[in-house]
Amino acid sequence: MSEAMVADRASEAAHGATQHVDVAVVGAGFAGLYLVHRLRKAGFSVVAMDEADDVGGTWYWNRYPGARCDIQTIDYSYTFDPELERAWTWSEKYATQPEILRYLGFVADRYDLRRDIRFGTKVTSATWDDATERWLLATSNGADVSCRHYIMATGCLSAPKPPEIEGVKDFKGGIYFTSRWPHQGVDLRGKRVAVIGTGSSGIQSIPLFAEQASHLTVFQRTPNFALPAHNGPPPSDRAALLAQDRAAFREQGRWSMTGVPLPPATEFSFQLSDAERRERFEKLWATGDLVGMLTQLWADQGNDVEANALLAELFREKIRSIVKDPETAEALSPTDHPFGSKRPCLDTNYYATFNRPNVTLVNLRKEPITAITASGITTDKRSVDVDVIVFATGFDAMTGAVKAIHPITGRGGKSLSDVWADGPHTYLGLTVSGFPNLFLITGPGSPSVLSNMSVSIEQHVDFVVDRLTALREAGFTTMEATATAQAGWARHMADCAPLTLHRLANTWYTGANVPGKPQGVMPYNGGVGPYRSICNEIVSQGMLGFRLTGPSVGAQCNDGEIVRLQPDVRLVLGMLAQMNLPPIESMGAQGARDFVTEFNKSRPAGRPVGEVKDGTLPVADGQLPYRLYRPATPGPHAIVVYFHGGGWVLGDELSDDPFCRDLCRRTGMILVSVGYRHAPEHRFPTAAEDGFAATRWIADHAIELGGKPGPVMVAGWSAGANIAAVTCQLARDRGGPEIAGQLLVCPVTDCRFDRPSYADNASGYFLTRSLMFWFWDIYCSPADRTDPRASPLRGQLAGLPPAYVVTCEFDPLRDEGIAYAEAMQAAGVPVEQLKARGHFHSSFVMVDVVITSADGRGQMANALRRFAGLPQSPGQDNQQSDRTNFNAAAS
Numbered sequence: 001m002s003e004a005m006v007a008d009r010a011s012e013a014a015h016g017a018t019q020h021v022d023v024a025v026v027g028a029g030f031a032g033l034y035l036v037h038r039l040r041k042a043g044f045s046v047v048a049m050d051e052a053d054d055v056g057g058t059w060y061w062n063r064y065p066g067a068r069c070d071i072q073t074i075d076y077s078y079t080f081d082p083e084l085e086r087a088w089t090w091s092e093k094y095a096t097q098p099e100i101l102r103y104l105g106f107v108a109d110r111y112d113l114r115r116d117i118r119f120g121t122k123v124t125s126a127t128w129d130d131a132t133e134r135w136l137l138a139t140s141n142g143a144d145v146s147c148r149h150y151i152m153a154t155g156c157l158s159a160p161k162p163p164e165i166e167g168v169k170d171f172k173g174g175i176y177f178t179s180r181w182p183h184q185g186v187d188l189r190g191k192r193v194a195v196i197g198t199g200s201s202g203i204q205s206i207p208l209f210a211e212q213a214s215h216l217t218v219f220q221r222t223p224n225f226a227l228p229a230h231n232g233p234p235p236s237d238r239a240a241l242l243a244q245d246r247a248a249f250r251e252q253g254r255w256s257m258t259g260v261p262l263p264p265a266t267e268f269s270f271q272l273s274d275a276e277r278r279e280r281f282e283k284l285w286a287t288g289d290l291v292g293m294l295t296q297l298w299a300d301q302g303n304d305v306e307a308n309a310l311l312a313e314l315f316r317e318k319i320r321s322i323v324k325d326p327e328t329a330e331a332l333s334p335t336d337h338p339f340g341s342k343r344p345c346l347d348t349n350y351y352a353t354f355n356r357p358n359v360t361l362v363n364l365r366k367e368p369i370t371a372i373t374a375s376g377i378t379t380d381k382r383s384v385d386v387d388v389i390v391f392a393t394g395f396d397a398m399t400g401a402v403k404a405i406h407p408i409t410g411r412g413g414k415s416l417s418d419v420w421a422d423g424p425h426t427y428l429g430l431t432v433s434g435f436p437n438l439f440l441i442t443g444p445g446s447p448s449v450l451s452n453m454s455v456s457i458e459q460h461v462d463f464v465v466d467r468l469t470a471l472r473e474a475g476f477t478t479m480e481a482t483a484t485a486q487a488g489w490a491r492h493m494a495d496c497a498p499l500t501l502h503r504l505a506n507t508w509y510t511g512a513n514v515p516g517k518p519q520g521v522m523p524y525n526g527g528v529g530p531y532r533s534i535c536n537e538i539v540s541q542g543m544l545g546f547r548l549t550g551p552s553v554g555a556q557c558n559d560g561e562i563v564r565l566q567p568d569v570r571l572v573l574g575m576l577a578q579m580n581l582p583p584i585e586s587m588g589a590q591g592a593r594d595f596v597t598e599f600n601k602s603r604p605a606g607r608p609v610g611e612v613k614d615g616t617l618p619v620a621d622g623q624l625p626y627r628l629y630r631p632a633t634p635g636p637h638a639i640v641v642y643f644h645g646g647g648w649v650l651g652d653e654l655s656d657d658p659f660c661r662d663l664c665r666r667t668g669m670i671l672v673s674v675g676y677r678h679a680p681e682h683r684f685p686t687a688a689e690d691g692f693a694a695t696r697w698i699a700d701h702a703i704e705l706g707g708k709p710g711p712v713m714v715a716g717w718s719a720g721a722n723i724a725a726v727t728c729q730l731a732r733d734r735g736g737p738e739i740a741g742q743l744l745v746c747p748v749t750d751c752r753f754d755r756p757s758y759a760d761n762a763s764g765y766f767l768t769r770s771l772m773f774w775f776w777d778i779y780c781s782p783a784d785r786t787d788p789r790a791s792p793l794r795g796q797l798a799g800l801p802p803a804y805v806v807t808c809e810f811d812p813l814r815d816e817g818i819a820y821a822e823a824m825q826a827a828g829v830p831v832e833q834l835k836a837r838g839h840f841h842s843s844f845v846m847v848d849v850v851i852t853s854a855d856g857r858g859q860m861a862n863a864l865r866r867f868a869g870l871p872q873s874p875g876q877d878n879q880q881s882d883r884t885n886f887n888a889a890a891s
């Protein structure tokens with residue numbers, strides 16, 4: 001932009017005439033600065049506005065003593081320009097606020113960004129005009145702004161939460177907010193100081209306040225997990241990695257789950273001994289690596305309450321070892337939320353500060369604040385006179401700064417506050433249906449605060465600016481998320497919930513810190529890399545979920561939902577696709593068996609059960625191996641005879657080991673997994689007859705096996721479910737054994753291939769149509785296929801035991817499973833169905849990989865318990881069980 005244009009713009013702004021630009025940006029923090037740079041480079045005219053008097057955002061406002069980042073600065077930096085990276089060197093592992101602010105100032109100078117930023121300017125409202133297809137922004141200072149595109153880079157943590165306590169106005173001393181700390185600092189020497197709040201800002205500042213204050217009283221409602229930062233120079237190993245291959249290091253960060261290039265843990269808590277777990281914990285405690293502590297201890301620490309409890313207890317042990325007064329140590333020990341479900345903090349001497357004689361902790365859980373008076377703070381047990389009160393009470397996170405601009409009026413006069421009255425609704429956290437050309441950077445529904453935000457910000461900004469550029473090139477003037485896409489994103493967000501434990505804590509992630517705020521996990525917890533790939537997929541699918549319009553090009557809308565698979569199923573299928581495996585059917589039977597054996601070696605081991613015992617059982621012409629899983633609880637137990645999957649060709653009694661263990665644990669029953677014989681060596685009807693014979697033998701020998709005498713249950717997956725179904729028919733027709741119920745998971749029930757699921761899911765979901773053809777060809781001649789022992793759907797169905805039939809949306813076998821369930825029901829058999837949305841054929845057997853299938857496995861376990869006449873296990877509803885287990889682990 002020429003100097004003259006700059007001068008014109010400044011003059012326009014100063015004289016109150018509306019300023020016209022292509023794009024208006026609100027905010028001049030990490031996001032606003034990069035936006036101005038990218039938009040300008042892309043040839044858009046742009047103005048940014050910030051209430052602050054300079055750049056920096058978070059790092060402009062949060063100047064309290066001890067303020068630092070908690071993602072290592074080697075990662076918490078811009079990565080868009082290698083030259084910039086070479087030009088700046090961080091002095092510390094976790095830089096202080098002044099250094100980060102200097103860095104952002106350095107960036108602003110380097111790219112000459114300030115000339116397009118209006119400081120000291122608050123945007124107060126925004127209105128979309130359908131006729132002109134422009135936004136009009138009202139400002140607190142100078143000209144209003146008319147823009148084609150309105151980008152809110154207003155920050156997730158930029159709207160401080162007002163104090164909720166009566167009497168603040170009466171207090172005669174000094175009141176300060178960590179989030180609005182005076183630029184000139186505050187001299188606390190010799191003062192009696194109170195700090196309210198022990199989130200990240202409190203934990204960072206309290207040790208420094210204690211060094212100055214004559215007495216410091218810390219008012220704590222919720223204790224937090226804090227890890228010593230062990231600050232110092234940037235760690236040499238990571239600096240070396242960056243220096244060695246900057247581009248690869250950055251790329252790894254972009255595709256990681258958190259935005260930090262660290263390989264996640266692969267071993268599960270139950271695979272490690274106590275000593276091994278402790279060793280890992282001590283190592284990370286000693287290095288002060290927060291992201292490491294969040295992701296690298298054991299693979300299930302972030303999604304399994306019991307695995308997480310092991311870690312939480314190690315933290316509490318540390319607190320007890322540092323804090324001398326047991327009552328204070330206990331009050332500082334978090335027990336009400338899993339580690340990581342609330343943002344853990346990095347500290348320097350935080351816990352040790354409570355050993356100082358001039359520091360007192362007031363536990364607000366035991367003695368709530370009743371008032372702030374002229375002289376101090378009163379709880380229901382005491383009055384504390386102080387000279388200064390510091391509020392470290394955090395932010396109205398994610399939505400606060402967006403809703404503070406009010407109204408934001410979209411299409412049809414709708415206000416964003418009304419549309420979000422019950423919580424934020426977005427597509428990708430970036431756009432809102434009904435609000436064309438409005439973009440949110442790190443909005444609710446994006447990875448934002450669950451990630452290294454510098455990486456997320458760059459990705460969001462790149463996505464938005466690239467889209468605006470493409471739009472302009474194609475002649476479109478508006479872009480708006482569709483209602484379908486937005487609803488689909490909400491569903492996907494809900495599907496992601498079980499992937500982490502964030503839902504189990506009342507935090508600012510969920511809106512619980514602000515009275516009256518609608519509750520729900522606001523950031524996207526499906527991971528930074530997956531989110532990036534979803535955004536890329538939207539583009540490759542012709543802007544899926546967006547309606548684009550332009551005066552000369554008309555309208556274009558490829559409507560739909562971007563993610564219909566469960567999030568972890570999407571990851572698994574993506575990984576399988578990347579492996580570029582040859583089709584299993586091209587490997588030959590033995591080759592395919594070898595492949596499955598190798599493949600299974602890389603999966604997480606099954607969870608421990610009371611006992612695992614191998615044996616053999618006789619059938620008419622030989623012996624079959626079996627593996628028995630016994631629960632840890634005292635017996636005798638009900639027995640489930642289990643048949644593995646593998647298309648009658650692959651697998652053995654061990655191949656569904658994690659699933660059998662899981663069912664054993666969940667049901668409290670013995671699982672006997674039978675190694676029935678396979679084709680092509682033993683073609684139809686061997687597998688079916690083996691299944692029946694094995695079930696009869698197991699029922700006859702229930703007591704010897706440690707089980708309860710009486711009816712058994714049968715269960716199976718895929719071809720194993722076919723055998724289980726056939727076994728029920730044969731048992732009915734051949735005089736026993738008595739079967740109390742059948743659990744059929746993705747069963748093969750018929751030899752017809754013309755049901756829609758065969759066409760819909762013919763390829764791309766691991767079990768393909770051609771693989772099913774191959775299995776059938778190997779197992780059974782065409783003439784035999786209509787035999788009910790191969791196609792149980794063609795048999796007599798009346799009089800069968802009650803059934804629980806599980807089918808998966810993205811499975812060629814889906815419709816024949818449903819057909820079998822419906823046909824049994826029509827024949828009078830009590831049937832329940834679980835139609836698993838977003839799942840694929842292998843979802844339920846991939847225990848600890850497809851975490852979203854845990855809920856379904858819980859329901860299966862309850863079905864088996866119903867068959868056995870046992871009481872329901874309430875904990876099998878996964879969401880509820882997490883809460884129950886968490887409370888049990890914490891108490």
Ligand SMILES: Cc1cc2nc3c(=O)[nH]c(=O)nc-3n(C[C@H](O)[C@H](O)[C@H](O)COP(=O)(O)OP(=O)(O)OC[C@H]3O[C@@H](n4cnc5c(N)ncnc54)[C@H](O)[C@@H]3O)c2cc1C
Binds near residue numbers: 056060069401451
């Ligand atoms: C103490 C603290 C430590 C943090 N540490 C880390 C960390 O280690 N790693 C990490 O990833 N993240 C961290 N964060 C999160 C941090 O907010 C982001 O990393 C990042 O700085 C956000 O940049 P932003 O540009 O999106 O928003 P911000 O930096 O918040 O900037 C938003 C700007 O918008 C302005 N604004 C808002 N509304 C208006 C309006 N109506 N009119 C005009 N201006 C407006 C605000 O004044 C503000 O300057 C931390 C946050 C805090 C508070």
